[in-house]
Amino acid sequence: MKIKSININGFGKFKDKSISLSDGLNIVYGNNEAGKSTTHTFIKSMLFGMKRKRTKAQSDTLTKYLPWGDNMNYEGTLNFSYNGKEYQIHRIFSKDEPFLNIQNLTEKNKNIINPEMYLHRVLNNLSIDSFDNTISIGQLKTTQDKSIIDELHKFIANLNTSGNMNINIISAINFLKNKRDSISLNLKSDANKIYNKQLGNIKIIERELSNKNYENKLPELLQKKASESRKINSNNDEIEELKQQNIEKKLMLESYGFTSKEDIDTLSKQANKIYFEYKPIMNTNKLFSNCIINVVLITIGIIFIVLSFLFLVVTYPDIATILNVNNAKYSLSGITSFILSLPFHPIILIGIFICLGIILIIGDILLLFNNYQNINKSNEVRDVLADIFNQHINDDEVSEENMLLFKKHISSMKKISKSVDESEARINLLTNENNTLLKNQSDVDDNIKSQERLQYDVEQKYNELYNLKNESEKIKQEISNNENINKEIESIDLAIETINNVANDIHVMFGTHLNKSTSSYLSALTNNKYDSLNVDDNLNVTLNYEGKKISLESLSTGTIDQVYLALRLAISDIICFNKEKLPLLFDDCFAMYDNDRLKSTLEFLHNNIDTQIIIFSCHTREKELLSALGLDFNYIEI
């Protein structure tokens, strides 16, 4: 590509200004403030357009080069040749509606369909930044000797590792490392540990909670307590009722003089005994028969006595005389004969008879006495019995029926007494049961209390569990944050690693190529004084000078400039490798050169560089030297 001419309608201080350029060497001369950089910027802007800068702080090129004066068109054209054809770029600069059109002048001013893309291709896909770094060549930024070396050193290092003077992989990597460090600060390294610990705690609490001890037995216990209370109450009711009944029964028993079961037994036994004693004498017939026996016995006794008298008289008539019983003499003759017939003395019989008679009479008297006593006694007994009967069956007659009634009464009394005993036993049983129940109740109460305490524990544990779960959710979030951070770190590390790898590749491939190309330019520029440039793995730069390695630090400023120029030319070559070359723009590059060096440099550029060269200068030295050398060039003064 070669720039043929530019036509500025309005751009900065320029209005309707045209400049024609030749294909070879062009010198654009002007004093300071004459508009060299405006021209330079115009060319750049025609090629790349004007983009608004992202950062607001820097002044905007678009605003900076607004045409001076009113009603000026902020536009221009640039003619160039490319692949043997001529084209014209027409741009109108505007913030809102920038205009770009390219016409093919060779082919009937045909408009190029996609001018932006076309231009991009013409410019070898160069961005405006790359343009600045390569084909637009300025001075080294600093003029101090030491810094100039550093700067050049940096450029060479950058070029060797990144292929671009301005791309410093060390700062890029540091930038990434800083980023990594700052996000690493947000890593919660112990989040996983805490999370696992919390999960462990959660499990422990959950296991504790599933313990059978923590089962809610309250409904059951309360039910039990209620049913036991009901039982106690019903027992108490029964006890009360039984007690009342017993009081009544006891009163009844007491009304019959019974205070104990033994009393009844005693009375019953007594009554029976009396009755049985009384029973034989109770009967009047028997008493009568007793009387008969007594009379019979006495009679028999008297008969015996009489008979013994009779015998006595018979035996001893004297006695009869005495007794004056002669009358009986005859009547007794039978008896006398009888007695006299006895084989023993009659006195014996008389004695026996008297004895028998006396015994019988005495016995009877005794019997009578006994009977009397018996009657007396039976009366006493009967009275006792009558009393008892009177008291108990309301009838004092001592009779068999009453005895039966009495027995009935006694048996009913016994029943009552027994039922009192049974009731008391029942009362005792119920009381005992109640005592047990009450004791149970207090146990149940204790149970309920301890259940309630357990419930409280359960509640506390649940609370703790929920808190832990909430906490663990938060930690989980931290863990996921950590994961994201780790991913970011992984990305950063991958970027760093890739940059390092690429740097190595560049150093091996591009660096070698660049150094070779630079070396050949340098050698030509210095008339073979310095024949090669070496960059080692540590990016130390040395020049070969008559077979010796010279470090950058020991070079003169002029040589440094030459190295720099050689470097720039080499890069431009590489950029345009296999493509149509782009023009080279030199912006006051040679201010520091002495005449000899400038002369040889211009000669070199004119003879060795086969592309369009545009040198902006505020000196007339270039023109003079080139004229003196007799080299053809296009001179433009603005």
Next chain:
Amino acid sequence: MSDIHIGMSPDTTMFWSDDRALDIKETFANVIKKCKEEKIDFLLISGDLFNHQPLTEELNFVNDLFKTISDIKVIIIAGSSDHIKSNSLVLNYKFADNVYYFLDKTEYSFKVSNKLVVIHGFSYYSLEDTTPIINSITPENDNYIHILLAYGGDKNHTPFDINKLDDKNYSYIALGSKHNYEVLIDGKAYYSGSIEPLDSNDIGDHGIIIGEINPNTKRAHNIRFEKMSKVSYIPVNIKINGSNSEEDISEIVMNETIRYGLNNIFKIKITGYRNPDIEITRDIFDEKIRIVELTDNTIPKYDFIKLSSEHPQDMIGAFIRKMISRNDNLSDIEKRALYLGTHALIKTSENKD
């Protein structure tokens, strides 16, 4: 209603989480107020009233509110979250007289004779319950109105057969377990959804279902959804372009969220191209905005192909080519590395302007 999840703090890790826990309680109180205004007969709670085993404090909270609607019968079943355990405090809790809580494992119905209504239901006793118990409960064909409270419906939570359910003699089926309102059988079976949205999936309005049952036809009618929720999860999709600055994006989001109301919770998704110099993080937005999800799908406005061709010889181009050639489909980490590396190289390069 269902799935109230009292005791839950939605979005646990977010700053508004505590407020949301309060919102749930307040909305529950509002529902009770609403019940009173509407003079309803029955309040059916189909599970997950509580987010976990209820604590005494939580039981007291709901019970005190139930006491204020003593004319309304409150019927409750336990769901998966608050399933009844052997140590549950609810077992011996003394609810107000108008509250019936299905606690008995074997009792599946509750008769309200003065209203001629039988309420069928059963509580959960474990986190999951795969027995299709609902299929086996069949209301009698009598003069009563039959209502069913059921929790679940998926394969791990009492699965049931919709057709069978429809055939049964229920006038209404109140379902729980889903957090979003859903009609299962029109006019008959509904998931009321939670009264407040509980996580970022619960998009849309949340509330309760109010309806009537005609005692003669025994059919439900006038069934309507009533919004009760204070807050919604709102997805906001924002498209930006490379010229938007962080401030621009922050402002766009601010305006958008103010439009919906700042008490809502936002799921923000940003697409489009972004200026490579900015990073979209939570920090660039106003801290008042409740952002539960921030998805940055923006592409840094690097044209890698163009950059690569603009830098044919140098690190930027070589780096891009190297990264791109790693894989046919770059992983997220590789994409990010491509961006980070390119960004670092461009950021640190020393341009004259």
